[in-house]
Amino acid sequence: MNGNTLNFPSFQSSSINAPIGRPVATPRNAPHKFVNHKHRAAEVLISSPNRHGAGHQGAALMVRISMGLKSGIPSEVDYALSQLVRISFDSGDELRAEAYPGLSEALFEKLATIQSLANTCYPEGAGELLEDSKFVKQLEKINEAALVLRNMLLQPDNARYFSRLKSGRQIIVACMNLPGQSCFIELKHYILDMVEAMIHFSLAVDDDFSGSLREICRLVMGRDEANCIGQINKLAIDRIKALIMLEDEDLVSACLDFLYQYTTNEENMEKLIQPPDGIEIVKQLTRLLLHQAVPGDQVVYLTGSLKPIIKTTVIPNLPQEIEDSTADITQIALWQAYQARFIEYVATSRPLLPAAEFIKNVSVAFNNASAMVLSIPGGSQKFIIKGIKPRETPMSVKGQVYLACKWATATNSNNTTGTETAQAQQQPAQPTKCPAQLATPHDLWVHILKDHLSPPDPTQQPQAKLLCDWGGCERFHPAGDSDRRKVIAHARTHMPEPSPPKNSNPSSRQNDWLDDPKQIKLVIRRNQTGIDDRGEAAGVPLTAVLVLRNVARRGMFNGKELLSGERPVLFEIMAVNKPLSNYIADLLVEEDEGVTDD
Structure with missing residues (x-):
């Protein structure tokens, strides 16, 4: 290797490239990062006590x-x-x-x-x-x-x-x-x-006119020395009087509160009830005594009492239609009828007449009647009363006549409902009269439809037909008619017309009450206005009657004259409106005292 040549040796890493891990701060390894602000402020105060606001x-x-x-x-x-x-x-x-x-x-x-x-x-x-x-x-x-x-x-x-x-x-x-x-x-x-x-x-x-009126009332309430309410001009007073004719309860209540404070002074009262406006304001106040009244009925139960028993020697007039010289009735039947009719009207201390005494009195009541004993074949006897006969229809103690059903039924028929068929009519049978006795025509008609003209069962009598057997009527063919509506329409013509009650006089009804020892239901009409939690009068009607009371007390002669014209209406309201009855009674007493003084 010479100095002019740069030779770099090749380099290869012996380790594998991997991500470098970073530490995670936890309360254990980094507690300073988890200290709250209050502690930090304390630490700052400790570390830097001279720092401003620390x-x-x-x-x-x-x-x-x-x-x-x-x-x-x-x-x-x-x-x-x-x-x-x-x-x-x-x-x-x-x-x-x-x-x-x-x-x-x-x-x-x-x-x-x-x-x-x-x-x-x-x-x-x-x-x-x-x-x-x-x-x-x-x-x-x-x-x-x-x-x-x-x-x-x-x-x-x-x-x-x-x-x-x-x-x-x-x-x-x-x-x-x-x-x-x-x-x-x-x-x-x-x-x-x-x-x-x-x-x-x-x-x-x-x-907010109503709110302003209330503020004026609170301003003058209990402060007679600073009461300047009389200085309000007449136009404003007339407007307030006119507003009580509206249907706005809040506004009417505020106007009445103002009028109550206004009428505590005699001079103000004299200006308020000057004719002809005074007549109208009294009428409107009387009308408000039933403001939002709820009509209803109060039910009262009165206990009746028996009339005193008055002994008389005169025999009452007995009905003559039961006297018949050719007729008779068994003594046991008459005795049983007497017991069944009068047992509930007799007190326990006064029992019914004995049988022997009762039979003796029959000839006293009916001159043509006499007790007889008839011998019948077989050696037995029959005790009868000759000269009287039973009524065709029963009658109550108060004279109400029951209605007899005149429908004829066949004696050989086992069907007690009375549905006659054409086949049954063709068989020889002796017809008998239905024994039913009903109190009203409506009950009689219901009995006819249910027991005599009920729809036949098609499964048992597929060819059944209906007839009219009222008192021997022969309107339909003996074979009958399958149209039930036609038979019903015809049978309706046999029904009697409903009769008005005999006692329509109120005095007679009052006497009937005394005959009934049970409780008597009396319905009293009510027209009740609003009350508070204690059950006393409240709201617009109460304020109206208080204003009227001021009229009676401070209105002098004119106030008494105005209230005298509404006297009948006040009495009626006192009778039907129980919460205001005491207040209206005081008002009427004030009026009477004023009239007496005059």
């Missing part, structure tokens, strides 16, 4: 919220409002205004920005406009501030604290005077809820 987690949540609202930084304000909305909803009881100084003032300052926002986007006289995204976002944050204040005012301590904030009251008044655009309705509702809780001022707005 080891501190920041201010508390409520402190950050208060500072964020005061800072005016948009991101911090948004964060603070969103957290306050959540906190006031989840744990509003813990959100105390006095515990966090400056928080309420910061919320009211945020609420005050609505005035400049409204003046910028809605100048005076402007109508509905298309808001941009910036306006919508600003209004949303203002609504959140109002919602937080509204939720905080649910606590009496916060309401007392807010009522002392003069700037807060001015901001609320400014919010209630916002333009009438629809975008501000939500904010006005929050403001009205705040006014209701504070009960120190109120201003009517068109968006």
Whole structure:
């Protein structure tokens, strides 16, 4: 090898090329990588104790919220409002205004920005406009501030604290005077809820008339020295009187609450019931006594009593149709009929007449009747009463005559249902009368269809035909007719017409009640209005009767005259509306006392 030639020896690796392994960090071999942030902060504090902010987690949540609202930084304000909305909803009881100084003032300052926002986007006289995204976002944050204040005012301590904030009251008044655009309705509702809780001022707005009336009522309730409700002009009072004729329950309730507070003063009452408007307002208040009343029936059971037994020596007039000089009836049959009929009407202390005494009295009741003993072949005897005969149809104690079935059946027929066929009619048989006795024509007709004109079974009598055997009727051929509908239509002509009840006089029905010792069902009509949890009157009807009571107490002579015209209606309502009965009774007593004094 010389120096001018470069010779490189060939090189071959003796090992196989393989991937190089990398270590995996685990809590065992690299514990420093698995230390949490708190431990890291502690380590930083230990390693670098002079570092600014080392080891501190920041201010508390409520402190950050208060500072964020005061800072005016948009991101911090948004964060603070969103957290306050959540906190006031989840744990509003813990959100105390006095515990966090400056928080309420910061919320009211945020609420005050609505005035400049409204003046910028809605100048005076402007109508509905298309808001941009910036306006919508600003209004949303203002609504959140109002919602937080509204939720905080649910606590009496916060309401007392807010009522002392003069700037807060001015901001609320400014919010209630916002333009009438629809975008501000939500904010006005929050403001009205705040006014209701504070009960120190109120201003009517068109968006919630009923809520404004309630605020006025709460303002004057229990504050006679500051009651200026009588200074409201007549046009507003007339409008309130007209609104009670509507079907809006919430609005009617608010108007009645206002009228109740308004009528506590005699001067206001005199202006309210001036004719001719006074007549109409009393009529409307009387109508509201049955507002949303639920009609129904109350069932009462009365226990009847037997009439006192009055002994008489005069024999009552007995029916003469059962007297027949040629007829007779067995004594045992008459005795059994007497027992079956009167056993349930006789008390245990007064048993029925003995058989011998009963038979003797028959000749006293019927002059032509006499007890006889007949000898019959075979040496036996038959005890009869000559001169009377059984009724063709039975009669109840109260004079209801039963209807006899006059359908004739064949004696040689084993079919008790009474379906006669043409083959059965051709066989010689002695017809017998059906013994059934029914109370009403309907029961008699059902008996005819079921027992005498029931469809024949085609498997047992394939050629069976029907006949009309009512009292010897010969309408159809003795062979019968296969058309059942035709036979039924004809048999319907034999049915008697239903007769009206004999006792249609109410006094006679009342006497019948006394004859029945059982309980008597009495149905009382009711028209009940709403009640509360204690079962007492509540809602619109209660407020209406309280206003009427003020009319009776403070309306002087004109009020008594107006109520006297509705006196019959008041008595009727007192009878059907049980929750208001005591209130209406007091109202009528007030009216009577006023009339007596006059």
